[in-house]
Amino acid sequence: MEQLNEIYTLRVFEDRNPYRVLIRTILSQRTRDNNTDQATKNLFLKYKDIYEVADAPIEELEKLVKVAGFYRVKARRVKEVSNLLIDQFGGEVPNNSKELLELPGVGQKTANCVLVFAFQKPAIPVDTHVHRISNLWGIVNTMQPEKTEEELMKIVPKKLWIELNDLMVQFGQTICKPIYKQCEQCPLTELCDYYLTQYENKNE
DNA sequence: AAAACGGGGGC
DNA sequence: GCCCCAGTTTT
16 A cells, blocks of 8 residues: 555545546546546536536537547436436435436446445455456455455445555556456455466466 | 447557 | 547447
């Protein structure tokens, strides 16, 4: 943890407006942060609030969101979710997991991001990196992301949930990648079963 | 359980 | 040019 903190800085949503957090998180699905930021900026420079987004022409939404990729799906989801929130939740983003999961384009990970970043509620947004690395390190041994979240919550002190989660994501993006792992740059090889099994023979 | 969705940034 | 992407929905 200390070592990781020297390499990475914590990324958090400075904007805690629940609606913008929700939209930003939907736009971030399966896309890199830079592109997500740009798409979010495009959207909210043009539209002031949920009602303007809900009324926006789909072609215009697609254009603004394009840089994030999956732009047709995402534009449709942004519009759908905005209309649904207006129709069924009085234009407010729900602050509990059950109702969040009913929204189109919102799965476990996105729901957790909203809970954490908009409402400061305890949850761990487990993405593919966190899931993969947790298993790699033997922190958990399960193929189910929900189970990973459960196990991490047991092991990691609550105060560190968000920070550690974020660091694991960045670690997964840069070093402990899905396939091409950069073990030469890794400060944690001494703790890593994967590294030991991969390299112990080569080091002879 | 697997495919589909779609475009960009990094190297 | 190829690799990899802070997933969710549909088949």
